[in-house]
Amino acid sequence: MENRRPARIEDVARVAGVSTATVSRCLNNPSTVREATRLTVEAAISELGYTPNFGARALAMNRTHTVGAVIPTMENAIFARGFQAVQERLSDAGTTLLIASSGYDPDREASQIRTLLQRGVDGLLLVGESRPDSTYDLVASRGVPIVLIWCSGEKTDHVCVGFDNRQAAQQMARTVLDYGHRRIAMVAGITAWNDRAARRVEGVRQALAAESLTLDEANLVEADYSLEAGAQALRRLMSETPRPTAIICGNDVLAAGVLKGARQMNIAVPEELSITGFDDIDLASVLDPALTTVHVPHRRMGWTAADRLLAIQSGAPPEGNISFATDLVIRASLTRHNERSS
Amino acid sequence: MENRRPARIEDVARVAGVSTATVSRCLNNPSTVREATRLTVEAAISELGYTPNFGARALAMNRTHTVGAVIPTMENAIFARGFQAVQERLSDAGTTLLIASSGYDPDREASQIRTLLQRGVDGLLLVGESRPDSTYDLVASRGVPIVLIWCSGEKTDHVCVGFDNRQAAQQMARTVLDYGHRRIAMVAGITAWNDRAARRVEGVRQALAAESLTLDEANLVEADYSLEAGAQALRRLMSETPRPTAIICGNDVLAAGVLKGARQMNIAVPEELSITGFDDIDLASVLDPALTTVHVPHRRMGWTAADRLLAIQSGAPPEGNISFATDLVIRASLTRHNERSS
DNA sequence: CAACGAAATGTAAGCGCTTACAGTTTTTTC
């Protein structure tokens, strides 16, 4: 376990018999250096195992080739998938992704952003559009470009890469109505400072309104992103009379929790109760009955968001938001409601 | 969107009427500065919204308060959970976690490590112990401490925080045998450069050997970490005659895939076929039938690994490996094999 | 082949921070 101090650019320069400026140019602007010189320098670099010091470089260039992202939690499969894609794309472009998590707390998000900013990120990837103005000001004051992801930019003029959560939810609710359900309840994610969850509730509300149905305390429960919370929400909803015949969930994990709860309560799904999810994570297809849900192209979103951020940084003309289409995936957990049977 | 250059330490010093050294001390060593002075400086800091420049600090201190981790993929729930925990712990200690992913490819892992090293990480968290010596050399040459996670350190003398994969798998296989199964097959993860997967196979082999049973091409399939691969593996195993009565899987995702495949093939689980998993991710409890699996304390592992890394960095005496106990969780997917019924 | 413009390279001044050391002020001690 050797531990001699790493080679510096000066060492490379000496070995190669050139100045440090030339070495630096070989690294950052190879075209401005004569081929023969470059080869000598490259030989010296690999001989010494030289690797530029990141801090020094960042200090001198005022650029870090790093972008930061703050996600609610890594334990959410959709973020894991989306950001895996972001990372792949950035990595190909020689940029490092710094991921922090906020636990769905706006204060914590702001503090994580502060840390990222302090580390000199060249850009920021944030989830959703709903956060205190002070957070946006913080970023703006540093002049760091932002890209928002998983949202469609209804209430902000920042660049968004995502999809229309409201419309997708509305479509789902309309489908549930088409299947004959009228006693419909919803288990939503926590909507505070979470526009994705909030828009999904709005979408369902709109669809129900067309049939003069509403969502209120009796048939709308907000729940944490966990199986247990989903199961618990179901117990609450099933204590109402008459019981709902369909439950629309804000995401697949809640839907899985509801399904689990239904099994515990001996409620037959989908015969007695239909359940729908949102996101189409792998889990959805392996449940029994398989989950009717909304398919979202998380990976493509991630790639696109990364590309957009890269483009902004390289000074490309600002393009508008980009909104992906979502697909309704009908599976066994949703079935036609037969009025007599209930 | 203002964009004036951020305040430097010199600005703070001027406003507070002290030298830059004093400002720096307020930040890094508050106890060495008089209370009154400190208050003045702090006022100046918040007035200017000063935030130290990371690159400059790293350059001067030769320390980044950053640790790097390379994980196979963020899309694996156990890594997501474990590293969420790591991050929480490090964040409390004022250290940032830099996560890169390798896609289970040792070359890519080495290259990611190189990037991390270049960014001056103070420590490295790596998954598993199996990787080329050259990779270990790379890290050693920089004198950066390593902690290995999810392994038990059988073949390396680096610090490991994890559990005994072999023993846990052996225990699982023994249980399957106890349940009366004799025609047992295994769907393992890809074992190349993956000691977790390899040890689990070894464990199962050992248990079977005690009953003079073996694992060979006919009843052992390696598969990617995906549902589809699990389903496909099942098809292959079920083409053997006689068919196995139990399938031990290297992880829960594969087990879920096998279960999905079984449904597609109209094989009744667990009546016709028992299935077991490994890891006890959330998914395991929501499947029907719920998965018999090995519970691993991923979060505690993450915390502990973070603590260990922090300790090493602060020059604490090196402690040995730490191995967590795992629990067998028996659920409905494993049932007693009744010889007559098959 | 001298003179000139272009191309390649070198020189040296920072980038913003920490910290050893020196200098100053405050407290303690007799």
Next chain:
DNA sequence: GAAAAAACTGTAAGCGCTTACATTTCGTTG
């Protein structure tokens, strides 16, 4: 209340790299 000790603060030298500008080298041209 002066001297010694302790506590605090300031000065200035880097940390390793990039890059504007100066200098040298090279290929062209008349």
